[in-house]
Amino acid sequence: MSDAPSKLRIGVLGAANIARSFITALRGSLKVDVCAVASRDAAKGAAFAKEMGVARSFSSYESMLSDPSIEAIYNPLPNNLHAEWSIKAVNAGKHVLCEKPLAANSADAVAMFAAARANDVYLVEAYPYRAQPQTIKLAELVRNNAVGRVQTVQASFGFPLVAPNNIRWDPSLAGGALMDVGCYPLSLVRLVAGERPVRAMAMAQLSESGVDRTFMGTLEFASGLIAQISCSFGTARHRRALIVGDVGTIDTTYFNDTGAEFPPLVHVTRGSGWDAVRETIECAATPGFFAQGEAFHDLVRHGWGAWPGATPAESIDIALALEALAASARTGTAVRISQTAM
Numbered sequence: 001m002s003d004a005p006s007k008l009r010i011g012v013l014g015a016a017n018i019a020r021s022f023i024t025a026l027r028g029s030l031k032v033d034v035c036a037v038a039s040r041d042a043a044k045g046a047a048f049a050k051e052m053g054v055a056r057s058f059s060s061y062e063s064m065l066s067d068p069s070i071e072a073i074y075n076p077l078p079n080n081l082h083a084e085w086s087i088k089a090v091n092a093g094k095h096v097l098c099e100k101p102l103a104a105n106s107a108d109a110v111a112m113f114a115a116a117r118a119n120d121v122y123l124v125e126a127y128p129y130r131a132q133p134q135t136i137k138l139a140e141l142v143r144n145n146a147v148g149r150v151q152t153v154q155a156s157f158g159f160p161l162v163a164p165n166n167i168r169w170d171p172s173l174a175g176g177a178l179m180d181v182g183c184y185p186l187s188l189v190r191l192v193a194g195e196r197p198v199r200a201m202a203m204a205q206l207s208e209s210g211v212d213r214t215f216m217g218t219l220e221f222a223s224g225l226i227a228q229i230s231c232s233f234g235t236a237r238h239r240r241a242l243i244v245g246d247v248g249t250i251d252t253t254y255f256n257d258t259g260a261e262f263p264p265l266v267h268v269t270r271g272s273g274w275d276a277v278r279e280t281i282e283c284a285a286t287p288g289f290f291a292q293g294e295a296f297h298d299l300v301r302h303g304w305g306a307w308p309g310a311t312p313a314e315s316i317d318i319a320l321a322l323e324a325l326a327a328s329a330r331t332g333t334a335v336r337i338s339q340t341a342m
């Protein structure tokens with residue numbers, strides 16, 4: 001009998017576009033087997049499985065969740081369905097890698113982790129960039145005070161969304177730039193801050209469908225750190241962060257996939273005056289969906305120490321901050337963020 005560790009058998013909920021990137025990246029993984037897809041439409045699911053070389057397709061989400069051979073679920077459903085189907089999956093005893101943003105509101109995020117704990121399974125929010133060596137280096141620099149005490153963070157993510165019928169334009173599916181892309185800079189800000197923000201202020205430009213098309217928000221932290229996030233469906237593609245401490249700066253991109261097009265460079269300036277020393281750190285280039293999928297396997301097999309991604313506490317803080325920023329943009333007032341909700 002082989003004592004090789006078994007692959008994590010993952011089923012995908014919905015024939016989502018992003019599932020193509022997920023499945024393609026993990027082909028050839030020695031740790032993960034994306035072995036099934038479930039669709040609301042049997043023919044669509046079968047065609048998707050054939051196209052992607054996935055072994056099985058299920059004609060309903062429920063039937064895949066009740067199959068004992070599926071150990072874990074990748075949930076790339078529209079944002080408003082993340083909570084409902086992740087909770088159904090953990091109640092069926094499956095580990096869950098849920099697409100960002102984890103939930104449409106913080107109460108759902110809290111309920112999702114409570115359900116995962118009650119069923120003794122892992123549930124995490126997907127941010128492939130968090131498994132990048134570039135991000136791991138960034139976190140290490142901040143932790144080791146490479147730029148001193150961080151005072152400000154500015155993080156941005158935008159791209160031009162041209163398709164008119166995309167789920168991201170639909171308010172009933174929890175669309176909008178803040179939910180879809182704003183959670184990314186927010187997750188980076190939370191990683192750097194290491195704590196939950198206390199207050200949010202924001203402004204949004206709305207699209208014709210009523211969701212925010214461009215969004216900018218400011219967050220205050222108990223440490224004194226102030227962070228600004230911006231996101232948009234109407235800008236050129238970019239993903240960039242500037243982290244400023246009292247004795248230096250870190251300037252970095254934070255793409256999911258790095259390589260020749262998006263080189264994984266972290267620019268560090270050490271010092272606070274004209275004599276500051278500049279260094280460019282070149283990290284290993286990695287396909288982020290592959291690194292994240294293998295890290296998810298490591299989490300399930302070896303526990304939290306093996307997971308470089310967002311922790312449940314971080315994901316709850318991200319959900320609380322998303323909620324507060326949206327409320328601030330709606331009301332035009334500053335919104336306090338509860339420090340006790342969990």
Ligand SMILES: NC(=O)c1ccc[n+]([C@@H]2O[C@H](COP(=O)([O-])OP(=O)(O)OC[C@H]3O[C@@H](n4cnc5c(N)ncnc54)[C@H](OP(=O)(O)O)[C@@H]3O)[C@@H](O)[C@H]2O)c1
Pocket residue numbers: 013014015016017018019038039040041044045076077078079081099100101126127128167173180256
């Ligand atoms: N981490 C990242 O960088 C990243 C990148 C892109 C997207 N995402 C996230 O992944 C999720 C999916 O995004 P996507 O662009 O791949 O979406 P998509 O192509 O529109 O796919 C969503 C899938 O959800 C299923 N679905 C169930 N109920 C639905 C409904 N009422 N309306 C529409 N679809 C419904 C459909 O599958 P069936 O019809 O087969 O059941 C559909 O194919 C979102 O949460 C998004 O934020 C993350």
